Amino acid sequence: MxxxxxxxxxxxxxxxxxxxxxxxxxxxxxxxxxxxxxxxxxQAMSQYGAEFAVARQGGFDRFMDGLNRLPRPALALGTMGLFVSAMVDPLWFSERMQGIALVPEPLWWLLGVIVSFYFGARHQVKAQQFQREIAGTVTRLPQVLENISAIKALRSDSPRAAETGNDAGLSLAVITPDSNPALEAWKRAA
Known part of the structure; x- marks a missing residue:
């Protein structure tokens, strides 16, 4: 051993x-x-705590602190508001979304860059893709205008919304009375 x-x-x-x-x-x-x-x-928590140890003196500091806290809730509440508006008035929402379809891709990139930098990320765009997306957006303009016209025609308050056009079967279906058992029973009882 x-x-x-x-x-x-x-x-x-x-x-x-x-x-x-x-x-x-x-x-x-x-x-x-x-x-x-x-x-x-x-150490990180003590560093963050030291930042807020100094009391804000003026109204401007308090205003800026409040303003800095607005974008995140505004984005979240705005997105939920879009969902609600899509359910409450789908035609109104569709018209607005057709307008958004006309926003050029580079503008979306710019918005993405601004939001990304605000939330701490980085975003890059290439110049050739920028030009190609502008051209693609311009070519979609006639289709978007046609879609807006079609959406407006769907509104119940638009003129001739219930017109049957040249469809003879639909015209016949509109003027042919339906059977209503409850109404017929009421007529017999009276």
Whole structure:
């Protein structure tokens, strides 16, 4: 047992663990990693806390703080408002979306860049794609105008909305009375 004792003494003696030290070369010690992560998070939180430790003095500072908090809720509430308007008045919503279809792609990119920079991201655009998308948007203009006209014709308050046109079957169906069992029973009872 003397040789084995010496080997274990060499590996684990003197407050050392050669196996653990060797494994930690290839894999992080989870406990030490958690301690470092907690320390880094604590430092970040104290840095953020120091930023707000100074009380805002004037009305302008309070106004700007409030203004900086508006875009995220405005985007979220505006998006939900679009969904509600699509359910409440689909024709009104469709007309507006046809107008949005005319917005050139580069303008969408610009909006994306502004929103991306506001939320901390970066966005790049290429000049050749920019020109190609402008041309594509211009070619969609006649179709969009035709779609808007078709949507306006669907409104119930538009003139001749219920006109049957040249469809003889539809005209006949409109003037042929339907059977109404409840009405016939009421007529017999009277």
């Amino acid at each position: 003397g040789v084995i004792g010496r080997i274990f003494g060499l590996m684990f003696g003197g407050e050392r663990n050669v196996v653990r030290e060797t494994v930690e070369v290839f894999r992080e010690n989870a406990e030490a990693g958690a301690v470092r992560a907690a320390a880094a998070q604590g």
